[in-house]
Amino acid sequence: MITLTINGKAHSVDAEEAMPLLWVLRDILNFTGTKYGCGVGACGACTVLVDGAAVRSCSYPAVLAQGKAITTIEGLADGGTLHKVQQAWIDAQAPQCGFCQSGQIMAAVALLKEKPQPTDEDIDAAMTNICRCGAYAEIRAAIHAAAKG
Amino acid sequence: MGKVTRRLVIFGGAAVAGGGLLVGYATLPWQTLDRARQIGAREGETLVATWVRIGKDNSVTVIVPHSEMGQGVHTSLPMMLAEELDADWSLVRMEQAPADMAFANQGLARGFLDDLTGSVPRFLSGPLDFVARKTAEAMNLQTTGGSTSVRFTGVAGMRRTGAAARAMLVKAAAAAWGVDEASITTENSRLVHAASGKSATYGEMAEAAAKFDVPVDVPLKPRKDYKIVGKPIRRFDIPAKVDGSAVYGLDKRLPGMRFAVIAASPVFGGKLKSVDEKPALAMRGVSQVVKLEDAVVVVADNTWRAKEALAALSPVWDEGANAGLTSASIIAGMDAALTKDGLSEEYASGDVDAALAGAKKVVEARYVVPYLAHAPMEVMNTTVHLEGDRLSVWGGFQDGLTARVLAAKTAGLPVDNVTLNHTAMGGGFGRRLPDYMDYLVRAVKVGLQVKGPVQLVYTREEDMTHGFFRHASVARMRGVVDDKGRVTAFLNTVAERHDPPEAGRFNYAIPNQAMRYASGTNPLPWGAWRSVDHTQLGFFIETFMDELAHAAGQDPHAFRRAHLASAPRHLAVLDLAAEMSGWNTPAPAGRARGISIREAFGTIIAQVAEVSIGADGLPRVHRVWSAVDPGEVINPATFTAQIEGGTIFGLSAALHGAITVDKGRVVEQNFTDYEMVRMADAPVQVVKVIESGAATGGAGEPGTAPIAAAVGNALFALTGVRVRALPFRLARFGAGEGAK
Incomplete structure (x- = not known):
C-alpha cells in the first residue's frame, strides 16, 4: 500500500511500484480531470503539481509522490472560488x-x-x-x- | 448537459411538453414541412431536426443536433435561435440532442442508415444541390463536420425555428389579449402590447402558443437588429473545461467498470492468427484476453495494467497483402497512376491541352504530401455496457445517431435497445466522423464478451498507427504564362480526390484550365481530416500559382490580384491580407513573407506568413496575418479562435507532419516522432474579418487551407529554394540567421 496526499487529503492505494501516478489518479481514485495524452511525457496533458512543481504524471511512478503534496485540477479552486x-x-x-x-x-x-x-x-x-x-x-x-x- | 426524455418528443409540429412550448421544425431548405413529410416521416412520427423548448419558468432550452469539440457550436447555434426568438440570453440553455430518430428526419436517416457504407439514398442523389444534400446529412444525421453546423443547421434550421416559435408566441398573446398580432412586440423573452400596457413572459404564453401550427415561412430579422449574434458570447462548455469536471469519453467511470487496451494488426488488413494468452492472464488485475478477427484486447481493472499485460503478449499475425508497402512504393504508385490514361476529369474550361501543346514554354512542377494522423489529444475510446438485451454506449462522436445505429448493428440489437450517451470530446478533426468509428465497433465487440461495463482505449501509439489518415498525394501541375504575364493555361493533375467540391477550384480568371485525378492510389485507411482536400490542393494550387508569378517576373500579390479582377470578395481579402502584413514594405532582416488565398467551406481566406531560417537550418514561422470573409460572424471570439487554431493545425502539418509506412506498418508512434507546433513555435497571429453579408461560411476548417502554401512561398522568397514536398522540416535550406 502506498499513501498519497492529493488535494490535501490522504489516500491509501494498493498499487505496484512501477505504476505511474497518472493511472493511480485516473483509474484507481477517479481523479479524471488529469488526462492521458501520450503516456511518454511528451504532451503534458497529465501535468499535476507535486510539492508545487509541474510533473508529467504519466511518467512519474506514484511511489515517488509519497510524503509529498499532490495537486490536481480538481484541487485548484478554493471552495467555490476558482484559482x-x-x-x-x-x-x-x-x-x-x-x-x-x-x-x-x-x-x-x-x-x-x-x-x-x-x-x-x-x-x-x-x-x-x-x-x-x-x-x-x-x-x-x-x-x-x-x-x- | 441535461437529458431529453422521450416523452417530450411527440406531436407533428408543436407540443406542450413538460408544461412548455416545444417547437420542432422541418429545416430542409428546399422544401416545406409537407414536402419533407412526404419524403420521410410516417404517421405519428415527428419530423424534426432542431428544437427549442420554453419552460414555464421562462427558460429557453435550445436542443443542438451537433457535437461540441471546441469549435463553439453548442453556443453559436443557440445564439442564432435566440436571436430570432428575441430571447433573453441569460435565460438560454443548451442541450445536445439525444441520438434518437425523433431528432432526425426519418426518411433521410433510414436511407443512410440502411446503407452504412455511405452511399447517398436514391432520392437524394438526383438534382439536389450540394447544400441541400449536406444539410440533410448534417442536420438530420447529426453529423458534425464539413464546417456545416452554423452555415447549414444554423442558417437553415436554428434561425427559422427561433422565428417560428416567436411567431407562435405572438399569435397566442394576440388571441389572449384580443389584439392584432402586428401590435405586439417582443424583447428579452417578453411579449408586450404597448397600447393596452399588457405584457407576458414567453413562459407564461408557452402552453397557449403550442396550440398553433408551426408557421413554415416566417420572416427573419435584418442583421442590423441583431442583439446577440455578432457579440462575443461566452461559451457554455468552457467552465467545466477549467476545473476538471468535464467528462470526456476516457473519463467515463461506472461501478465495476473494466478497461480494455487493444493492439490491432500492425499491418493494414492483417488478421490475428494466434496468441498465447497466458503471459497476460498471469499479470495482476487482468481478467480476460479478447481475440477479435484483426486485434487482440486485454481487459483489466485499470488501463495501465491492461496496457502492460498487452505488451507481454506476442500475437502472431497473418499480415496479408499489404506487408510489403512502403511510403516510397505508395508514392511511386501515385506517380505511375498520373501518367496513365483514363484520369477522371473534375472540371474543365477552355482547352487546356491545346493551350499547353501550343505554348512556347510550359511551367511544370511535381508536389508530394505524406499521410497525416488526426492525433486529437483524446485518443480513440468508447465505453459500453451490455445488460441483457440492452446496450449503453458512452463516448465522443461526430455523429451520435450513426454511432448508435452502428453499435446496434454490431451488437445485433434493435436500435431502440441501444442508448448513446454523448460525452465531451477531446478533439475530432474528422477522426470521429461516422465512417471511421472503428473504436466504437471494436468496443461493442469487446463489450459483448465482457461481463459488466468496459472502456476500450487506444493507446497513443495505437491511435497514431491505426488512423483513417489524411491521404498522401502527388500532384503534377502544368501552366503557361503569356508575354503579358497572364496565365493562359493551368492543368492540375492529382492522385486521389475526396471532398469538398470547391477544394480543386480557384477563382483566378484563366481561360484554359482543368483538374484531373486518379483514384484508388491510397492503400492505407484514409478519410476526412480538418479541411479535407484543401490540405493537399491548397498547397499544390497556391504554390504553383506562386511559381507562375515568379515565372512571369511578378510580385506574388500583384500577380494574384491581376487574375482576381472579376472576384471582388477574393480581391478584398487578398488586399486586406497584404495591407495587414505590410506586404509592400520590407520584412525584418533575415525574414521574408509569402501569400496564399483559398475559398474553403464558403469562407474566403487570404494569409501572409513571415518566416526565417533558424541557426539549426529549420524554418520558423513568426507571424501569420489572416484576412477572412465568412459572410457573417456569429460569435467573434470563437470565430477568431477557429481561424487561429485551424492555422496552427495546418502549420503543424506543413512543418512537421508525416505518417510514413514501412513493411505495411506506420512508423510514427507518438508525439515524440509526430511533432506539433507548440507555444514557442506558434506564430503571432492577426485575424481580420470582412463581413460581406454573403452566404454564411464555415469557421472550423478554412484556417487550415492556405497556410502550407503561404509558408512555402515565404521560404522561397527568403531562400530561393522551392520546396515541393511536405513537411518543410525535411527540406534543406542551409543555416540562416533570422531565428528569433
Missing part, C-alpha cells in the same frame, strides 16, 4: 476541445509560482504542453492576465 489561473482561462475563453487544458493550467500555475510576472520567453520555455486545437494565443493571454490579477 486565478482558472478564472483567467475562462475570461480569455482559452479552451477549445479542452482536453489538454487541465495540464496547461497546472503548468501555468507552476510557472506563475516560480515567475509571478513571466515574460513571453518565460512562457515559451515553461509551456511546452501540446494543444492540438492550437489555442496558444489565448493561453498566453490568460497567463499574462493571471499574472496581473
Whole structure:
C-alpha cells in the first residue's frame, strides 16, 4: 500500500511500484480531470503539481509522490472560488476541445509560482504542453492576465 | 448537459411538453414541412431536426443536433435561435440532442442508415444541390463536420425555428389579449402590447402558443437588429473545461467498470492468427484476453495494467497483402497512376491541352504530401455496457445517431435497445466522423464478451498507427504564362480526390484550365481530416500559382490580384491580407513573407506568413496575418479562435507532419516522432474579418487551407529554394540567421 496526499487529503492505494501516478489518479481514485495524452511525457496533458512543481504524471511512478503534496485540477479552486489561473482561462475563453487544458493550467500555475510576472520567453520555455486545437494565443493571454490579477 | 426524455418528443409540429412550448421544425431548405413529410416521416412520427423548448419558468432550452469539440457550436447555434426568438440570453440553455430518430428526419436517416457504407439514398442523389444534400446529412444525421453546423443547421434550421416559435408566441398573446398580432412586440423573452400596457413572459404564453401550427415561412430579422449574434458570447462548455469536471469519453467511470487496451494488426488488413494468452492472464488485475478477427484486447481493472499485460503478449499475425508497402512504393504508385490514361476529369474550361501543346514554354512542377494522423489529444475510446438485451454506449462522436445505429448493428440489437450517451470530446478533426468509428465497433465487440461495463482505449501509439489518415498525394501541375504575364493555361493533375467540391477550384480568371485525378492510389485507411482536400490542393494550387508569378517576373500579390479582377470578395481579402502584413514594405532582416488565398467551406481566406531560417537550418514561422470573409460572424471570439487554431493545425502539418509506412506498418508512434507546433513555435497571429453579408461560411476548417502554401512561398522568397514536398522540416535550406 502506498499513501498519497492529493488535494490535501490522504489516500491509501494498493498499487505496484512501477505504476505511474497518472493511472493511480485516473483509474484507481477517479481523479479524471488529469488526462492521458501520450503516456511518454511528451504532451503534458497529465501535468499535476507535486510539492508545487509541474510533473508529467504519466511518467512519474506514484511511489515517488509519497510524503509529498499532490495537486490536481480538481484541487485548484478554493471552495467555490476558482484559482486565478482558472478564472483567467475562462475570461480569455482559452479552451477549445479542452482536453489538454487541465495540464496547461497546472503548468501555468507552476510557472506563475516560480515567475509571478513571466515574460513571453518565460512562457515559451515553461509551456511546452501540446494543444492540438492550437489555442496558444489565448493561453498566453490568460497567463499574462493571471499574472496581473 | 441535461437529458431529453422521450416523452417530450411527440406531436407533428408543436407540443406542450413538460408544461412548455416545444417547437420542432422541418429545416430542409428546399422544401416545406409537407414536402419533407412526404419524403420521410410516417404517421405519428415527428419530423424534426432542431428544437427549442420554453419552460414555464421562462427558460429557453435550445436542443443542438451537433457535437461540441471546441469549435463553439453548442453556443453559436443557440445564439442564432435566440436571436430570432428575441430571447433573453441569460435565460438560454443548451442541450445536445439525444441520438434518437425523433431528432432526425426519418426518411433521410433510414436511407443512410440502411446503407452504412455511405452511399447517398436514391432520392437524394438526383438534382439536389450540394447544400441541400449536406444539410440533410448534417442536420438530420447529426453529423458534425464539413464546417456545416452554423452555415447549414444554423442558417437553415436554428434561425427559422427561433422565428417560428416567436411567431407562435405572438399569435397566442394576440388571441389572449384580443389584439392584432402586428401590435405586439417582443424583447428579452417578453411579449408586450404597448397600447393596452399588457405584457407576458414567453413562459407564461408557452402552453397557449403550442396550440398553433408551426408557421413554415416566417420572416427573419435584418442583421442590423441583431442583439446577440455578432457579440462575443461566452461559451457554455468552457467552465467545466477549467476545473476538471468535464467528462470526456476516457473519463467515463461506472461501478465495476473494466478497461480494455487493444493492439490491432500492425499491418493494414492483417488478421490475428494466434496468441498465447497466458503471459497476460498471469499479470495482476487482468481478467480476460479478447481475440477479435484483426486485434487482440486485454481487459483489466485499470488501463495501465491492461496496457502492460498487452505488451507481454506476442500475437502472431497473418499480415496479408499489404506487408510489403512502403511510403516510397505508395508514392511511386501515385506517380505511375498520373501518367496513365483514363484520369477522371473534375472540371474543365477552355482547352487546356491545346493551350499547353501550343505554348512556347510550359511551367511544370511535381508536389508530394505524406499521410497525416488526426492525433486529437483524446485518443480513440468508447465505453459500453451490455445488460441483457440492452446496450449503453458512452463516448465522443461526430455523429451520435450513426454511432448508435452502428453499435446496434454490431451488437445485433434493435436500435431502440441501444442508448448513446454523448460525452465531451477531446478533439475530432474528422477522426470521429461516422465512417471511421472503428473504436466504437471494436468496443461493442469487446463489450459483448465482457461481463459488466468496459472502456476500450487506444493507446497513443495505437491511435497514431491505426488512423483513417489524411491521404498522401502527388500532384503534377502544368501552366503557361503569356508575354503579358497572364496565365493562359493551368492543368492540375492529382492522385486521389475526396471532398469538398470547391477544394480543386480557384477563382483566378484563366481561360484554359482543368483538374484531373486518379483514384484508388491510397492503400492505407484514409478519410476526412480538418479541411479535407484543401490540405493537399491548397498547397499544390497556391504554390504553383506562386511559381507562375515568379515565372512571369511578378510580385506574388500583384500577380494574384491581376487574375482576381472579376472576384471582388477574393480581391478584398487578398488586399486586406497584404495591407495587414505590410506586404509592400520590407520584412525584418533575415525574414521574408509569402501569400496564399483559398475559398474553403464558403469562407474566403487570404494569409501572409513571415518566416526565417533558424541557426539549426529549420524554418520558423513568426507571424501569420489572416484576412477572412465568412459572410457573417456569429460569435467573434470563437470565430477568431477557429481561424487561429485551424492555422496552427495546418502549420503543424506543413512543418512537421508525416505518417510514413514501412513493411505495411506506420512508423510514427507518438508525439515524440509526430511533432506539433507548440507555444514557442506558434506564430503571432492577426485575424481580420470582412463581413460581406454573403452566404454564411464555415469557421472550423478554412484556417487550415492556405497556410502550407503561404509558408512555402515565404521560404522561397527568403531562400530561393522551392520546396515541393511536405513537411518543410525535411527540406534543406542551409543555416540562416533570422531565428528569433
